[in-house]
Amino acid sequence: MFPLNIRIGFFLAVRALRRASLWTTGLIIFVMVLTFLNLVVISGILVGLLQGAVDAVRTEYTSDVIVSTLSDKSYIENSPNIIAIAASLPDVEGLTARYAEASRLEAGYQTRKASDKPNIANAYVIGIDPREEDAVTGIAADIIEGEFLAPGDYDKIVLGNYLLDQYIPIDTPGLATLDNVGVGSKIRVHVGDVTREVTVKGILKSKVDEIALRAFMVDSQFRSIIGRNDGNVDEIAIKVEEGVDPRDVRDALLLRGVGEEAKVQTFEDAQPQAFKDIIATFNMLGAMFSSIGLVVASITIFIVIFVNALTRRKFIGILKGIGINGRAIEISYVFQSIFYAVIGSAVGLALVYGFLVPYFVANPIDFPFSDGILVAPLEQTFFRVGLLVTSTIIAGYIPAWMIIRKNTLDSILGRN
Amino acid sequence: MIEVRNLKKTFVNGEIETPVLKGIDLKVADGEFIAIMGRSGAGKSTLLYQMSLLDEPTAGEILVDERYAHSMSESEKVQFRLSEFGYVFQDYALLPELTALENVALPLLMKGLGKMLSYHQARAALEKVGVGHRPNNLPSQLSGGEQQRVSIARAIAHNPKILFADEPTANLDNESSHAVLEIFRELHRKGQTIIMVTHEEEFATEAGKIVRIDDGRIVSVEADR
Numbered sequence A: 001m002f003p004l005n006i007r008i009g010f011f012l013a014v015r016a017l018r019r020a021s022l023w024t025t026g027l028i029i030f031v032m033v034l035t036f037l038n039l040v041v042i043s044g045i046l047v048g049l050l051q052g053a054v055d056a057v058r059t060e061y062t063s064d065v066i067v068s069t070l071s072d073k074s075y076i077e078n079s080p081n082i083i084a085i086a087a088s089l090p091d092v093e094g095l096t097a098r099y100a101e102a103s104r105l106e107a108g109y110q111t112r113k114a115s116d117k118p119n120i121a122n123a124y125v126i127g128i129d130p131r132e133e134d135a136v137t138g139i140a141a142d143i144i145e146g147e148f149l150a151p152g153d154y155d156k157i158v159l160g161n162y163l164l165d166q167y168i169p170i171d172t173p174g175l176a177t178l179d180n181v182g183v184g185s186k187i188r189v190h191v192g193d194v195t196r197e198v199t200v201k202g203i204l205k206s207k208v209d210e211i212a213l214r215a216f217m218v219d220s221q222f223r224s225i226i227g228r229n230d231g232n233v234d235e236i237a238i239k240v241e242e243g244v245d246p247r248d249v250r251d252a253l254l255l256r257g258v259g260e261e262a263k264v265q266t267f268e269d270a271q272p273q274a275f276k277d278i279i280a281t282f283n284m285l286g287a288m289f290s291s292i293g294l295v296v297a298s299i300t301i302f303i304v305i306f307v308n309a310l311t312r313r314k315f316i317g318i319l320k321g322i323g324i325n326g327r328a329i330e331i332s333y334v335f336q337s338i339f340y341a342v343i344g345s346a347v348g349l350a351l352v353y354g355f356l357v358p359y360f361v362a363n364p365i366d367f368p369f370s371d372g373i374l375v376a377p378l379e380q381t382f383f384r385v386g387l388l389v390t391s392t393i394i395a396g397y398i399p400a401w402m403i404i405r406k407n408t409l410d411s412i413l414g415r416n
Numbered sequence B: 001m002i003e004v005r006n007l008k009k010t011f012v013n014g015e016i017e018t019p020v021l022k023g024i025d026l027k028v029a030d031g032e033f034i035a036i037m038g039r040s041g042a043g044k045s046t047l048l049y050q051m052s053l054l055d056e057p058t059a060g061e062i063l064v065d066e067r068y069a070h071s072m073s074e075s076e077k078v079q080f081r082l083s084e085f086g087y088v089f090q091d092y093a094l095l096p097e098l099t100a101l102e103n104v105a106l107p108l109l110m111k112g113l114g115k116m117l118s119y120h121q122a123r124a125a126l127e128k129v130g131v132g133h134r135p136n137n138l139p140s141q142l143s144g145g146e147q148q149r150v151s152i153a154r155a156i157a158h159n160p161k162i163l164f165a166d167e168p169t170a171n172l173d174n175e176s177s178h179a180v181l182e183i184f185r186e187l188h189r190k191g192q193t194i195i196m197v198t199h200e201e202e203f204a205t206e207a208g209k210i211v212r213i214d215d216g217r218i219v220s221v222e223a224d225r
Ligand SMILES: Nc1ncnc2c1ncn2[C@@H]1O[C@H](COP(=O)(O)OP(=O)(O)OP(=O)(O)O)[C@@H](O)[C@H]1O
Pocket: A415, B011, B012, B013, B018, B020, B038, B039, B040, B041, B042, B043, B044, B045, B046, B047
């Protein structure tokens, strides 16, 4: 059984809470819920903004493992061999090989007078197998106008939205975009010395720069434009089976010597350092805001318990006078604080996991560089619940201790 | 049983010293019912607090059950008050959020008695003082006289050696005062030691001994008239 003081403390706390004003109790719990949300949601959304971006890059661009050109090479040597190796790994669900070449896109040349400013944009043109690409990254779903490429399309191109003036959210100096181009427009693609006139088949919209700033053509035709017949590609995105750690696939490829001819990275390795830095910064900011919230909640509880104990000082004196242990009275206040913190956290947990997380999954925050979600890992959340409860216990214990330790008779008589 | 020797109490407030008890000698035997009387400000309450171990005297000795009070630690005093003493205050001093029954049962629970036994004894104490029919009322749902009887029940439920009462009838009407006095008389008849402070001659005559105090000294002791 529990020690006597704890039992008596519980006895007193239950009755104090039961007879307390509903308004006061409700208000205190409300403060605790807000604190909990502050603790979990602020950093959760900050991190979630970035997590949304990380997730998007992974699904739309790198997939789980990305094999790319070594920095001193202009393409992946021995590509067919590498593709064969990757495809033969049991954990690989699918892959897509891409040709990439820096190009200049030109529009409006049909009517342009010599004195007009040329209507051009610089872009990587990517040659893909439309079926394989869509199977791995699902970017066909990002089409907002026209249609995605189909195998066998000839002289057709799909443009990322950042290449088009009308889809640039803000006027960015230095970023040349195509003016007055839509589905059906004819534009020229200049790659090296080769120029081809193609028709815009569709427009892709993505918050991932690597997609939004690219143009896509069917690989079979693109190979002939860039004059590459050896089957060597520039990047290979590999999707692994559900539940497989991408690192295992990366290591399997490296083990088979793929690292000699190409850079092999998991989606995490490929994240720009800036991303990781921003996530760390946001986590720190979140922790800062959370600490402030924690301090506010602690002060709230401190004041509530202090005022409560002060107005009941006479009764505390009487309790001690008739022989109730001061410890038991202190514990009764600790129980009351725990009650507020636990109920507050429980309501907060229900709100976060029952409402907010699913809500943000269904309605992500529309941020320029990502679709923000609410990231609230259970483990971290429960750590914060623990933090809240602990600080509340301390914040409740101190004022109770301050008043209970006062002289018994002084308390009974209301003397100082 | 309880003995006070040359007891002095002086309150010090900065520069000002207020001598309130100036040398009190008093012996209370088991089973005695003592009334302490005197005009307002004479030091009656102060004496009661010293004897009941709620306060510490400036000088002199208090012997309870052959133990010197000054040799007891604070927690020993708390334990002593819990198991050996019972208190009735002028303003009832019941906990507002506890029912009558819970108020009475609390010291029993604190003594480590089981819940069943505590509530059983508490109920018996309430019956004894005639408020057994309202066990689940909060103090605010009881009359002053009923509250004072609940507070007496709390003071006697654990069969204390000594019952201390500081003007237990001061806030009550005549009828309730008589009821309270009747309870005291009955307790005394069964052997309860009682030390009661009162203003009223009429009630003091119930006691076996009247101790009169003035200006911090005992001026007369009238025994068994
Ligand atoms: N803490 C204190 N500091 C200074 N003086 C005090 C203090 N407590 C009590 N006194 C003084 O001691 C004297 C006796 O007080 P006490 O309460 O014992 O009187 P009493 O006989 O019980 O009077 P009453 O019948 O009005 O209750 C009073 O003059 C009071 O002013």
